[in-house]
Amino acid sequence: MKNPLNWAIPLCFWLAYNGVETVSNQPYRTAFHFQPPTNWMNDPNGPMYYKGVYHLFYQYNPYSAIWGNITWAHSISYDLVDWIHLEHALSPTEPYEANGCWSGSATILLDEKPAILYTGANSKNQQFQNLALPKNKSDPLLKEWIKSPQNPLIAPVDDIEPLNFRDPTTAWLGPDRLWRVIVGGEIGGRGVAILYHSEDFVNWTRSKSPLHTSNETGMWECPDFYPVSINGSNGLDTSVQDGLIKHVLKASFNDNDHYVLGSYIPGTDTYSVETNFLSNGSDMRYDYGKFYASKSFYDSNKKRRILWGWIKESDSEADDTTKGWSGLQSIPRSILLGESGRQLVQWPIKELEKLRTKQVSFDDVNLKSGSVLEVPGITAAQADIEISFRLSGLKEAEEMNVSWIDPRLLCEENEALGRGAVGPFGLLVLASKDLTEQTAVYFRVFRKQYDKYVVLMCSDQSRSSLREGLDKTTYGAFVDVDPLREMISLRSLIDHSIVESFGGDGKACITARVYPKMAINQEAHLYAFNNGSMDVRISRLSAWSMKRAQVVPIQKRRKPPIG
Numbered sequence: 001m002k003n004p005l006n007w008a009i010p011l012c013f014w015l016a017y018n019g020v021e022t023v024s025n026q027p028y029r030t031a032f033h034f035q036p037p038t039n040w041m042n043d044p045n046g047p048m049y050y051k052g053v054y055h056l057f058y059q060y061n062p063y064s065a066i067w068g069n070i071t072w073a074h075s076i077s078y079d080l081v082d083w084i085h086l087e088h089a090l091s092p093t094e095p096y097e098a099n100g101c102w103s104g105s106a107t108i109l110l111d112e113k114p115a116i117l118y119t120g121a122n123s124k125n126q127q128f129q130n131l132a133l134p135k136n137k138s139d140p141l142l143k144e145w146i147k148s149p150q151n152p153l154i155a156p157v158d159d160i161e162p163l164n165f166r167d168p169t170t171a172w173l174g175p176d177r178l179w180r181v182i183v184g185g186e187i188g189g190r191g192v193a194i195l196y197h198s199e200d201f202v203n204w205t206r207s208k209s210p211l212h213t214s215n216e217t218g219m220w221e222c223p224d225f226y227p228v229s230i231n232g233s234n235g236l237d238t239s240v241q242d243g244l245i246k247h248v249l250k251a252s253f254n255d256n257d258h259y260v261l262g263s264y265i266p267g268t269d270t271y272s273v274e275t276n277f278l279s280n281g282s283d284m285r286y287d288y289g290k291f292y293a294s295k296s297f298y299d300s301n302k303k304r305r306i307l308w309g310w311i312k313e314s315d316s317e318a319d320d321t322t323k324g325w326s327g328l329q330s331i332p333r334s335i336l337l338g339e340s341g342r343q344l345v346q347w348p349i350k351e352l353e354k355l356r357t358k359q360v361s362f363d364d365v366n367l368k369s370g371s372v373l374e375v376p377g378i379t380a381a382q383a384d385i386e387i388s389f390r391l392s393g394l395k396e397a398e399e400m401n402v403s404w405i406d407p408r409l410l411c412e413e414n415e416a417l418g419r420g421a422v423g424p425f426g427l428l429v430l431a432s433k434d435l436t437e438q439t440a441v442y443f444r445v446f447r448k449q450y451d452k453y454v455v456l457m458c459s460d461q462s463r464s465s466l467r468e469g470l471d472k473t474t475y476g477a478f479v480d481v482d483p484l485r486e487m488i489s490l491r492s493l494i495d496h497s498i499v500e501s502f503g504g505d506g507k508a509c510i511t512a513r514v515y516p517k518m519a520i521n522q523e524a525h526l527y528a529f530n531n532g533s534m535d536v537r538i539s540r541l542s543a544w545s546m547k548r549a550q551v552v553p554i555q556k557r558r559k560p561p562i563g
C-alpha cells in the first residue's frame with residue numbers, strides 16, 4: 001500500500017498556503033496574528049528592517065508554555081504578514097545570562113551593521129546589558145549572532161537596583177556623534193529611564209541625570225524613545241533630531257504601555273514632557289486592553305514607524321499547558337502623532353489587507369433602538385471589520401458627571417446589555433447564534449457641556465465565554481472624536497481568540513483575549529447592535545473574511561503547487 005503521508009503532507013501545505021481552514025482541536029490559535037508553533041512567547045525584541053527583510057525577535061521558552069529559559073527566538077518576513085521561523089538568535093549560555101536573555105533592541109550602526117543590546121539575568125536575577133553582533137552582516141537573514149567578548153557591557157552599580165535594570169532601547173546618535181541608549185529601571189521606588197553614552201557601542205558611560213523619571217510609578221520595563229513628526233505623515237528614524245518633531249517616551253508598568261510626549265534637546269539630553277506619567281489625571285496608553293512590553297522600529301523601506309506589542313493570555317497557566325502555547329504579538333501597527341498633536345494614532349499596517357477575501361458591505365443603514373443586525377456571509381471567527389456611525393439627536397445624550405474619570409470603570413458600570421440614550425452601539429463579535437456568548441465592542445456618548453460631548457469606547461468580555469476561570473475584565477477608553485461633526489469609526493480584527501479594536505481612526509485601541517466555548521470557527525457570528533434609546537445610522541460597514549497568513553519554519557518553505 002502506498003504511504004498516505006506521500007499525499008497528506010503536500011495537501012496540508014497546499015491547504016495552509018491557500019488559506020483553507022482545516023478542522024482543528026486548537027480553536028484559539030490565530031490565523032493572521034504572529035505566534036510561534038508552540039510554547040511561551042512574551043515581549044517583541046529588536047524588530048528591524050535590514051537588506052529587504054523584516055526581522056522580529058521575541059522572548060521565548062523553547063521547553064514549555066510557561067515563562068522561563070528565556071531565549072531570543074527569531075522570525076523573518078518580506079511583508080510583515082507571512083513569516084518564516086529561523087533558528088534561535090540568542091540562548092542563555094553565559095553566567096551573566098544564566099536566567100535568560102531578556103528583552104532588548106536592535107540598532108543599525110553607521111557602517112550599516114545591525115547590533116543587538118539585550119539584558120542578561122544571572123542566576124540571582126541581577127541584570128546586565130550585553131551586546132550581540134551578526135556573524136555575517138552580508139546575510140540578509142542575519143541567522144547567526146555572536147555575543148561580544150566584552151559582555152557584560154553595563155553592570156548595575158551605585159544606586160541602580162540590580163533586580164530592576166533592564167530592556168535597553170534602540171540607540172540614537174547625538175550631534176556629538178555619541179550613541180545614546182536608555183535602560184529601564186527603578187531607583188528609590190521611582191520609575192526611571194537611565195541614560196548612557198558611547199562612542200564605540202561597547203564602552204558605555206552613565207549620564208549624570210536620567211533621561212526621565214516619575215514618582216507616580218514603580219519599575220519601567222521595556223522603555224522606548226523616538227521622534228514623531230508634528231505635521232508629516234511619515235515615521236522618523238530614531239536618530240532624527242531636526243524639524244518639527246516631538247519625542248515619545250513609552251514605559252511598560254502596571255500591565256499596560258503608557259506614553260508621554262515632550263521635547264528633547266539632544267545637546268543637553270534634556271527631555272521636557274507635556275504631562276508626566278499618571279499625573280493630573282493624564283493616562284495615555286498605546287492600548288487600553290491587553291498589550292504590553294511593546295517596541296517600535298523605523299521601517300526605512302516604507303518610511304513609517306511600526307509598533308509591536310505582546311498580547312498575553314487571559315486563561316490560566318494550566319490552560320496554556322494544555323494548549324501547549326501562550327502569547328501572541330499584536331498586528332504590526334503604524335504609529336504617528338495625531339492631527340491634534342496631543343496623542344498618537346495607530347493603524348494596522350496596510351499589508352494586512354492582502355489577506356482580505358470575501359467582502360460584505362452595507363451603506364447608510366438605520367440601526368434602530370434596541371436592534372441587533374447580523375452581518376452574514378463571512379468567516380466571523382477570522383475577519384476584518386470596519387464600521388462608521390453617524391449620530392443625530394445628540395441633545396438626548398446623558399450628562400457626563402465630572403467624577404467619571406476612569407473609562408474602564410464607566411464601561412464596567414454601563415455594560416453593553418444595559419440601556420443608555422446615545423449607545424451602547426457597536427459590534428458583537430465571536431458571538432454564538434443565540435448570543436449567550438458575545439464580546440461587545442461599543443461606544444456610548446455623553447454630554448459634557450452645551451455642544452461638547454465625550455465618546456466612550458468599551459470592550460466588554462463579561463459574556464465572551466461560558467467557560468469559568470478566565471480573566472473577563474472589561475476595558476474602556478475615551479476617544480477624542482467630536483460626534484457632532486465627525487463619524488465615530490471602529491475597526492476590529494477578529495482572529496479566533498483575539499479582538500484587536502481601533503476606535504476613532506486609531507485614536508483609541510483596545511485589545512482583548514477571549515476563549516468562547518460555542519462561538520468558535522464556523523459557529524461564530526458577527527452582529528451590529530444598538531442598545532441606546534436613540535436610533536443611530538451605520539454610514540458604512542465593510543467586513544471581510546481573512547485568509548490565513550503563511551507561517552513556516554525555514555526548512556519547510558516551499559513554493560505552492562501549481563495548478
Ligand SMILES: OC[C@H]1O[C@@](CO)(OC[C@@]2(OC[C@@]3(O[C@H]4O[C@H](CO)[C@@H](O)[C@H](O)[C@H]4O)O[C@H](CO)[C@@H](O)[C@@H]3O)O[C@H](CO)[C@@H](O)[C@@H]2O)[C@@H](O)[C@@H]1O
Binds near residue numbers: 102221
Ligand atoms: O522575559 C523577561 C522580559 O519580560 C519583561 C517584560 O514583559 O519582564 C517580565 C518579567 O515577568 C514575567 C512574568 O510575569 C510577571 O510580570 C509580568 C509583566 O510585568 C506581569 O504581567 C505578570 O503578572 C507577572 O507575574 O511572566 C510570567 C507569567 O506571567 C511570570 O512567571 C513572570 O514573572 O520578567 C521578570 C522575571 O520574572 C520580572 O521581573 C518581569 O516583570 C522584561 O522587563 C524582561 O526583559
